């Protein structure tokens with residue numbers, strides 16, 4: 001076993017291929033359905049939204065897919081990212097566990113999201129797309145796509161959830177530095193936005209609404225604009241596999257293999273990016289590793305939602321996906337982990353939870369900030385509020401190992417830094433941060449409005 005703290009790879013080690021979990025799925029996936037007919041979607045329907053190459057990746061069952069060299073070249077601006085052994089945290093917790101984290105906060109925009117943004121912008125550029133439309137919650141995805149659009153010279157139009165637009169003005173500035181246009185959603189730029197504003201001028205927005213606006217902007221652009229999604233879809237999760245592929249090599253350098261792999265889940269992409277390359281060995285070689293996906297108690301799609309077909313967006317324009325969902329009309333409480341407020345979940349993550357390969361856990365807001373501050377004081381890095389959910393469970397696992405007096409190798413994804421989230425930390429440090437209880441009533445009401453797909457099919 002190594003004495004090192006950091007496990008660093010060279011630029012030549014940036015993966016040359018992405019890993020695709022669809023090649024190894026132990027259970028079949030239900031296909032996405034057309035939002036009106038409830039029939040499986042056709043490539044034609046999807047091609048209004050996405051370039052051909054990404055549609056092919058979405059359904060491909062090839063185990064490995066080549067990463068285009070121009071994408072690898074951009075990856076090399078910050079990849080490979082470090083794997084760090086949190087020795088100071090281990091000491092602080094007085095645990096026999098070994099804690100490792102993969103740090104994705106070293107990317108230009110401070111999270112894992114450029115791993116897919118760069119790939120998506122590249123394929124769109126190749127196929128002649130003039131502009132990309134997208135939504136963003138906390139602004140992490142919007143800034144990643146703005147960065148990527150700038151790299152490949154494509155315009156980027158971002159519909160930013162209104163409450164975040166006002167809570168996090170610096171993310172908007174970052175997007176504008178890269179040349180993107182940013183609009184607080186709901187906006188008056190789309191028919192759907194105008195409809196929402198007419199009913200409720202003070203609507204704080206939601207990811208579901210912002211997705212609807214971005215989709216509408218692409219669909220009504222006569223093929224000039226395409227839509228880009230930062231999580232949930234198979235191709236997005238596959239692009240994120242560079243995280244786990246690097247971590248496999250780095251754990252090898254450390255002379256260990258994880259007993260537990262942990263990541264937070266909004267739509268599932270950073271979790272899957274780290275976990276799936278390890279899960280490959282569980283599925284094909286019977287390696288015994290636990291995989292824990294962590295979500296906020298305020299938006300508990302996997303732990304409290306249902307596994308059913310639901311719309312990807314609030315306006316019911318996006319395809320129906322079989323997933324864990326809180327209902328497409330779910331409007332989450334205003335927790336600071338904006339990236340974890342989506343109502344649904346990646347279909348592969350949901351299917352693997354149902355099949356027993358992935359555990360899901362929900363944690364309350366204050367406990368995540370408590371863990372994040374402890375982590376910052378031990379390791380120096382201030383986690384993004386989203387990543388703090390993974391930190392919380394990594395610490396809980398280390399404390400559990402201490403209680404049981406057993407060794408445990410813990411690996412978690414520190415998906416981003418929290419330098420744009422200091423206002424949230426300020427509230428936490430001054431006792432102004434709330435825990436949001438599970439909005440049972442609201443969720444039940446939303447679930448009653450799930451599409452009645454089983455009846456139709």
Ligand SMILES: *Cc1c(COP(=O)(O)O)cnc(C)c1O
Pocket residue numbers: 111112113140141230231232264265266267268269270271339340384386387415416417
């Ligand atoms: C967006 C985001 C997430 C959540 O999205 P996933 O697709 O579930 O990874 C987590 N961490 C950070 C830092 C993010 O920006």
